[in-house]
Amino acid sequence: MTNFIQPYADYAGEWLPVLLEAMGTTALLSVSAFALSLVFGLLLALCRNTRWRALRRCVALYVAAVRGVPLLAILFLLYFGLPGIGVTFDAFTAAVIGLALAFAAQVAELLRAGLMAIPAGQREAAFAVGFTPYQSFTLIVLPQVVRISVAPLIVTFVSLLKDSSLASLITVDELVLTGRAMATEYFLPLHIYLAVGVCYFLIAWPFSLLSKRLAPPAAR
């Protein structure tokens, strides 16, 4: 056992800064992708609830398509595939867009469930006392939707954070790719991948705990 721990003691000084920097990249990647997917997901959720049937159908189709296609295929298509038809992204941008596109579908479903949970009377009452549709949405409906959806949204963020590891396969130097590079350099793959796992756990666990605290008592 002491033999196993020894490399950590020996290399802590070299590994820590590298891993911390990679953790930063992972965090930046996840946060930007999540922000984008929130915006996109809200748009999709609103489109899903409109009067126009064609728009509703299109969004439903998008959500179903994204649910059935692996994230890795989306990332490869964006990063390796699109240059073939003349659109080029750098790896980080491609990863942000790919993650956002994939998770927007999940966010949209969550928000839609939240929107449907608000009784119609809320909007009607808002209209009756003279709120404009925009005001009734932003001041009355949205805050309640946020309260309902915040716990599942945090769970979604944790899965996005984990799936950001796939960006390593399109050469974004986040935690996993950094781990791979270190594994070949130091030839201690088990130690390094365990350390990488701990890094992810340290970012993800607080959010998991938070989502449990915020969940309504019935769902606990």
Next chain:
Amino acid sequence: MSGLSTFTMILEGLLAGAGVTVAVTLASLLLSVSLGFLLAIVRQFGKRRMLHALIDAYCEIMRNIPALTHLFILYFGLASIGFRLSSISAAILGLGLIGGAITCDLFRAGFAALPKGQAEAALAVGFTPYRTIVDILTPQAMRIALPSLGNYAVQLLKDTSIVSAIAAPEIMFYARSMVTSSFQTTLIYSTVAILYLALALPLMRRSACSKPGTRG
């Protein structure tokens, strides 16, 4: 004409990996459902606090670390200390162990949703605790957990694409090797997306049907 024939050629190439994709999905689904069910039973009905804490810790570790990292630990990490797994068994083991934690939660939610009276009534009419769990509670909990298990199966099918990173010869692996030899990148990865969608569609139908309010 040539466009269509390239497409068929690509599809044929990818179908070579579809078998492994389906096999890995089914095997890890089996492993994760059995493990998850076992963990859920122990966590829900067991009396030992120590075991509860262990199971909770296991679930947290599995859920807060990416599958890719788990796979690298199992495949590259264990190999370095002389415990060599084939890429397919590492894939099944990795996805199955992670799935155990996920399905454990799904089953627990199923058991938790049952009214307390069910167990009390069964015990009152003389069922043993074991038979209460097996004959009364499990069938009902299964029905509640089934839609989310369907969602999980779709997720798992998609997640098998990442085992290409440890060189398991499934769809994505063939796609990547075809890309390096033919450079039809856009076409190949679009075909991959369509193929996964086609594989996932039957499962998605099922899980959407059994969950009210998700259609339309």
